[in-house]
Amino acid sequence: MILTFILILSIGAVLCDKPDYKDDIIDTPIFNVTNSEAKKPNPVPEDKHQTQPTKQPLPEYYNPPFDPENPSEPLFTKSGARLITINELSAHGSVNGTLRPIWLAVMGRVYDVEKRYDSHYGPKGGYNFFTGRDGSKAFVTGKFDDEGLTDDVSELTPIQLKDIEDWIHFYDKDYTYVGKLIGRYYDKTGNPTKELYKYQRNLAKAEEIKAEQQAQEKQFPPCNSRYTPAEGGLVYCSTNSGGIQRDWEGLPRRYFIPGTKDWCCACVNDKDLDNPHIKLYPGCAPNAPKCKVDKQKMREEL
């Protein structure tokens, strides 16, 4: 089961390279949104048909009341893209909502996840908290409470945003896309907001960072490691350690990631032995093909 989960994530990683939302065309609405409607505060839930998520959406989003028993006409843009309000999405949640099919949103993109109602998204499913809302941030933080389940991803790093993008590609591939959520990432005409553009710019940064990391891994491939009670922890190199195929083995060194205090074991080619970011393992000879990992000595070094 865990492997399936890892597979899900890795499939996502393979699939996603650039943001490529064909529906993100600049569009005009075919419904009339008056200024007074747009500024209406969100309705306070009154009865058992409560459809509000616990955290109130910001008031400037177009979000008129939505009665699940008497749903209003669906909203579309001229080009036929479906627009969904926060209240409508909430009505399709399995925690507070009553409407089927069950929906969830990631970065303002709404998906129909009904097909895994029983296993994942319905009231008995382990991931029902994602439904009826846009909880994008929690897809990478794993913080599944009301505070964590937010669409505000401004505190995340570009690499974390890339992980969210992998989830988007996962849902694009495995589920039915419903439409755009009017809120943080799409305005009431269905056009991308500044925040969506910011997210997309940060994704481009993530690509650059990943490319740098890959280049760095080629130059300093990770070591092999093993532990036996007799020898303790050992690090050593081979021509494919760290999954990097090459025609040299290299010597094990501690490689300090530039700009951070973190380090990892890297196999270092002769030509890079004087690189300022690398350090010998304490107690290991400069030409030794294997080094003992003596945590105590390394702690003393700090």
Ligand code: HEM
């Ligand atoms: C950030 C943390 C995590 C997030 C955001 C997350 C999210 C999800 C989501 C959204 C699904 C449903 C995918 C679908 O629609 O098919 C899922 C499935 C699953 N997750 Fe997680 N998960 C997390 C951590 C974990 C961990 C730590 C484990 C295991 C210890 C795990 C095990 C599973 C399993 C077994 C499935 C079902 C896979 C299948 O049946 O296809 N998840 N996860």
